[in-house]
Amino acid sequence: MSTDKLILNGQTVADFMKEDMASKVAILKEKGIQPCLATILVGDDPSSATYVRMKGNACARLGVHSIKVVLSADTSTDELIQEINKLNEDPSVHGILLQHPVPNHIDERAAFDAISIEKDVDGVTTLGFALNAFGEAEFPSCTPQAIMRILDFYNIQIEGKHAVVIGRSPILGKPVSAMLLNRNATVTTCHSKTVNLEEIVKLGDIIIAAVGKPLFVKGDWIKPGAVVIDAGYNKGNVGDVDYEACFVPSSAITPVPGGVGPVTIATLIEHTIKSAYKLSENA
Template sequence: MPGTESAREIMACAAERTVRFEQQTGEKPCLATVLVGDDPASATYVRMKRNRCAKLGIESRHVPLPASTTTEALVAAITELADDPAVHGILLQHPVPGHIDERAAFDAIPVGKDVDGVGSSSFAAMAFGRDGFASCTPAGIMRLLDAYGVDPSGKHAVVIGRSPILGKPMAMLLLARDATVTVCHSKTGDLPSIVRTADIVVAAVGKPEFVRGEWLKPGAVVVDAGYNEGNVGDVAFDEAGTRAQLLTPVPGGVGPMTIALLMEQTVEAAFRQAGLP
């Protein structure tokens, strides 16, 4: 279940809307990326997102901050971007150094510019079906399921992981589509038995090849949202491939969809802020 083709279609549409926005306003949609510290993986992710912006005609503004940045200084930098009408979307690259209150920083991003869907208000809007932006990876997974004709309604979905930017919003989006959702985590007892009951499995635990093939119900749809060193996901791919009906690869599965949704939501934010349909 690769995500590259679906992501390409989403980004082609975003590129067309970017042209329309510039024609109507004389400006380009703008995504501001904030990176605290010099973690190589985080720097790579930010560079990928900025390169994708450039290909789609979206302006990008990068704000690098030293690892010694305090929570207060980070919130101040985000607030400055929030107050700038030329900036339509703000992305704070996760994770930040441990001494920073990441939740306070995420929540400093106003809902209308939270194109990565990481703030508490964005989560609430998504959970209650209100107007806001969903967390990009879970939203990308839902679009990928749609692309492959997987209807969650009436299905049992097991989400492994409860992070506030992946596991929890993933559960809410599946619930909104009438799935029966079980959220599992590090303290869940007899996890393999629970996974064996799942029609849809979303692995977002951050441990390489954690989900084994023998855990899966034959014919299950398996979404690997993990990415670990060495291009390895959270699912033992070869084992799972013998039992799953559909299985996302790592890389090339969920990752392209995450970036595509970020681009789409940035362009949508620009239209909303300009008061354009």
């Protein structure tokens, strides 16, 4: 019955979050504090430029200031880290986002780890990763946290459920596996070397697709009644999930676009506002 099917609307979740954020921004402004997110874009990848612009626009809509640092594609790791250090030291900046991916010659991990933990609103530092795995991160990675927010917003039970995560990247598959585990799901993490992936996915009550391949997850991989979360975004405006096919067996599913994406951006801004609060208290 189509009425039993739940479409997990990320825009609805993001709009819900924005009410709280707007009131917090107003309080901060009364105190003379202007929350500010600095984004760093290295090179001229058009998709990355679009993401950075979307984040800046979302900040503007919420009254959060944003600074864009655009560096040429031939920037060295050292030069990038120098820019990050400037932002670390700038008291008017509350959050720093280094747009992933950076050009290949840059040591992305070293650059991520140059971001001070207080301003790591995107949750990309090595230390932040571990704190998240221990359930103690101030700012978990934004996409994993967006996934958790969607599940919670729609009252989807996590405890005791079998969650299957497809993907193991340090900013998505691994942290979302840890967050689901900390919420008492039984968690299976799959990847390109998984044998019989279809059978493993079929075990899942909750499926997280974070593999970065268009329409990768097929409809007949989904156990009837499972919840399907598509954290992918690929060329052609499609996710990692074959939405039309997976819609049928699932009990709930995120669309692409309009699923995880808007909540990820809202989470990033929420973290920036929270950071502004904390940094202003410690100032």
